Amino acid sequence: MPRSLTQAAFGAALLALAACAETPAPVVAAAPPPPPPAAAPAAPVDPNRALPIFFEAWSALLEEPAQVALNEVATRIKANPRVPVLVVGYSxxxxxxxxxxxxxxxxxxVVADALIANGVPARRLRILYRGxxxxxxxxxxxxxxxxxxRGQR
Structure with a gap:
């Protein structure tokens, strides 16, 4: 094959490939995502209200609803650093x-340990159990x- 014919075939092949190529879509700058909503301040700890954590029968395992409640309780306790906390177990x-x-x-x-793991200082907790x-x-x-x-420390 003559050299000029090979170059012409090569050029035609390149043109055919170029015609098949997609034109890239124009790049549109996306708007920045909105800032996350500001975290609501933790509700104060009500001295007249106990915050319950519930368990299944004959279990001390923290199920998902109990863990969610514990996270809320820990947030409230940490937001009120001067309040001493009483943890009372029942069955x-x-x-x-x-x-x-x-x-x-x-x-x-288990609840006290979970509170401590969530950042509540152990010195703020007093544990009782009533049966x-x-x-x-x-x-x-x-x-x-x-x-x-409200008891003596």
Missing amino acids: DPRGSAEANMTLSRLRAR ATPGFESLESRRVEVRVD
Whole structure:
């Protein structure tokens, strides 16, 4: 094949490829994303209200709803650094008194440890456990209450 014919074929092939190529879309500058909403200030800790963390029967495992509630509680506690905190564990009346006392103590400890892991200083926490809540076998009896500590330190 003569050289000029090879160059012409090569040139035609390049033109054919160039015709098939897509024209890039014009670049449009995107508007910057809106700033994230300002975090609402944490609600103050109400000294007359206990914040409950609920558990399944015979469990001290923090399920998803309990973890969400604990995060809110930790935020409130950290926003009120001068408020001492009382963590009180309870259980329902099923089972022996000893088992219920042990379970309520374990639940209170789990909640206190989670608060500490969320940045609440351990020195602000006092832990109590009460065992069974007489007359209740519902979710309300399987709880840990977090509240302002009005007792002596």
